[in-house]
Amino acid sequence: MNIDTNSIWQPPAQEPDVSEGREGRTPADLNRWRELTHSTRELAQRSGLSKAEVARRAGMPDGTFSQWYSGKYVGRLDRTNLTMAQWLESAASAATIERAIPAGPGFVMTxxxxxxxxxxxxxxxxxxxxxxxxxxxxxxxxxxxxxxxxxxxxxxxxxxxxxxxxxxxxxxxxxxxxxxxxxxxxxxxxxxxxxxxxxxxxxxxxxxxxxxxxxxxxxxxxxxxxxxxxxxxxxxxxxxxxxxxxxxxxxxxxxxxxxxxxxxxMQPYPEDIAMIIDAWCIQDTDQRTLLTGIGRKPGHLGQIDKTLRIAHLLAAGEQADLALKHIQAAYQNRQWEE
CATH class of the missing domain: 3.40.50.300 (P-loop containing nucleotide triphosphate hydrolases)
Known part of the structure; x- marks a missing residue:
C-alpha cells in the first residue's frame, strides 16, 4: 500500500507551550523539538513511513507521538525529544551501514x-x-x-x-x-x-x-x-x-x-566458486585467489558472500576501495581461522 507522505507529514500546526517554565519544557527543549520534528518529517517522507510506523520504530505509543509531533504534548518535552533523537540517530547509523554493505549479486545459476x-x-x-x-x-x-x-x-x-x-x-x-x-x-x-x-x-x-x-x-x-x-x-x-x-x-x-x-x-564445482566471485565483480587476481580458497572451506559459497559483505563494510569505514587486506580481515574476524 503506497503512502502519500506529503499529505500526512505536514509541518506541525502549533508549537508546545513552554511559557510556564516547567521542568522539561524550556525554550531549549522547544528549539530541540523544532529540529527533531523537521528531521522526523524529512526521514519519514524519504522512507515512505506512516506516523504509526514511526511511532512503532521509535518505541513510543501512537498517541504520545501524535501529540508530540503536532505540538500538543503537555508532558515533559525533554524526554520525548530524547526518545525521538535516539531513534533518528539509530536510523542514520543503520542507513550508513546499509549503504556500505552491498546487496550482493542475488541468485546465481551455478x-x-x-x-x-x-x-x-x-x-x-x-x-x-x-x-x-x-x-x-x-x-x-x-x-x-x-x-x-x-x-x-x-x-x-x-x-x-x-x-x-x-x-x-x-x-x-x-x-x-x-x-x-x-x-x-x-x-x-x-x-x-x-x-x-x-x-x-x-x-x-x-x-x-x-x-x-x-x-x-x-x-x-x-x-x-x-x-x-x-x-x-x-x-x-x-x-x-x-x-x-x-x-x-x-x-x-x-x-x-x-x-x-x-x-x-559435499563440495562445490570450481566453476561455481568462480561464478560467485564474478557476480561480485572481483577482478583482482590476489583477491580472487583468496576468495577461491575461502570457497573451498566449510561454508563454501555462503562464506564468500558473508566475507565480502563485511570486507566492503571495512573498506567503507576507511573510505577506501575494496582491497585484499579488507577481505583478509573480514575472513579472520569471522573466526574461521586463527
Whole structure:
C-alpha cells in the first residue's frame, strides 16, 4: 500500500507551550523539538513511513507521538525529544551501514544450482520423490527458493525440530499452503486436496527435512502416491544417510523405493566458486585467489558472500576501495581461522 507522505507529514500546526517554565519544557527543549520534528518529517517522507510506523520504530505509543509531533504534548518535552533523537540517530547509523554493505549479486545459476533445478523438475513433472543433500553454504536453499518463486505450482516449506512429528509437519504445511482446516483428522486430506487442485504437476519442496521423523516422511510419500504431488526432500547428510545406510525401520521399504533421484554433493564445482566471485565483480587476481580458497572451506559459497559483505563494510569505514587486506580481515574476524 503506497503512502502519500506529503499529505500526512505536514509541518506541525502549533508549537508546545513552554511559557510556564516547567521542568522539561524550556525554550531549549522547544528549539530541540523544532529540529527533531523537521528531521522526523524529512526521514519519514524519504522512507515512505506512516506516523504509526514511526511511532512503532521509535518505541513510543501512537498517541504520545501524535501529540508530540503536532505540538500538543503537555508532558515533559525533554524526554520525548530524547526518545525521538535516539531513534533518528539509530536510523542514520543503520542507513550508513546499509549503504556500505552491498546487496550482493542475488541468485546465481551455478552448475550445482542447475543440477538442483533438474532434480526438482524431475520430481514435479514425473511426478517423483527426490532427495537433495549438500554441504552448508553451497546454495541449496537459495536454489530451492528460486525454483519455487519462478515455477507455477511449486511450494517450499522449511522444517525445524519443532515440526518433526507427522501432525506438526502437517500443521506447518497447512500454514504454508493456506489450508484452513480445524479438524486435525481431516488436515492431511485438506492438504492433499489443495495439492491435487493443480493437477499432476505440483511440487512440494521440504527443506531441512532431516528434522522430520520417518512417519512424517511417510506421510509425504502418501501425498505422492495418492495425489500425484512431486516431493523433494532437501537437507544435510543425515537425511541422505537415513535411507542409504539403514535396512529396517517404520515404513522404510515403502519410502526408500519411492526415491527416483538422489543428488548428493559435499563440495562445490570450481566453476561455481568462480561464478560467485564474478557476480561480485572481483577482478583482482590476489583477491580472487583468496576468495577461491575461502570457497573451498566449510561454508563454501555462503562464506564468500558473508566475507565480502563485511570486507566492503571495512573498506567503507576507511573510505577506501575494496582491497585484499579488507577481505583478509573480514575472513579472520569471522573466526574461521586463527
Amino acid at each position: 552448475k550445482t544450482a542447475a543440477e538442483i533445478f533438474a532434480a526438482l523438475e524431475l520430481a514435479q513433472i514425473a511426478p517423483d520423490m527426490v532427495i537433495i543433500t549438500q554441504a552448508a553454504g553451497m546454495g541449496k536453499s537459495h536454489a530451492c527458493k528460486q525454483y519455487a518463486a519462478t515455477r507455477p505450482h511449486a511450494f517450499r516449506v522449511t522444517m525445524r525440530p519443532q515440526t518433526k512429528t507427522c501432525f506438526a509437519m502437517l500443521v506447518e504445511l497447512g500454514r504454508a499452503l493456506s489450508v484452513m482446516e480445524n479438524n486435525p483428522a481431516k488436515l492431511d486430506s485438506a492438504i492433499g486436496a489443495r495439492l491435487q487442485r493443480n493437477g499432476r504437476q505440483t511440487l512440494l519442496i521440504v527443506d531441512e527435512a532431516q528434522n522430520l521423523e520417518d512417519r512424517a516422511i511417510d506421510q509425504l510419500r502418501y501425498f505422492l502416491d495418492e495425489y500425484g504431488c512431486g516431493i523433494a526432500l532437501t537437507g544435510n547428510t543425515s537425511i541422505y544417510g537415513r535411507f542409504k545406510d539403514r535396512s529396517s525401520g517404520p515404513d522404510y521399504t515403502q519410502i526408500k523405493r519411492r526415491f527416483g533421484k538422489r543428488l548428493y554433493k
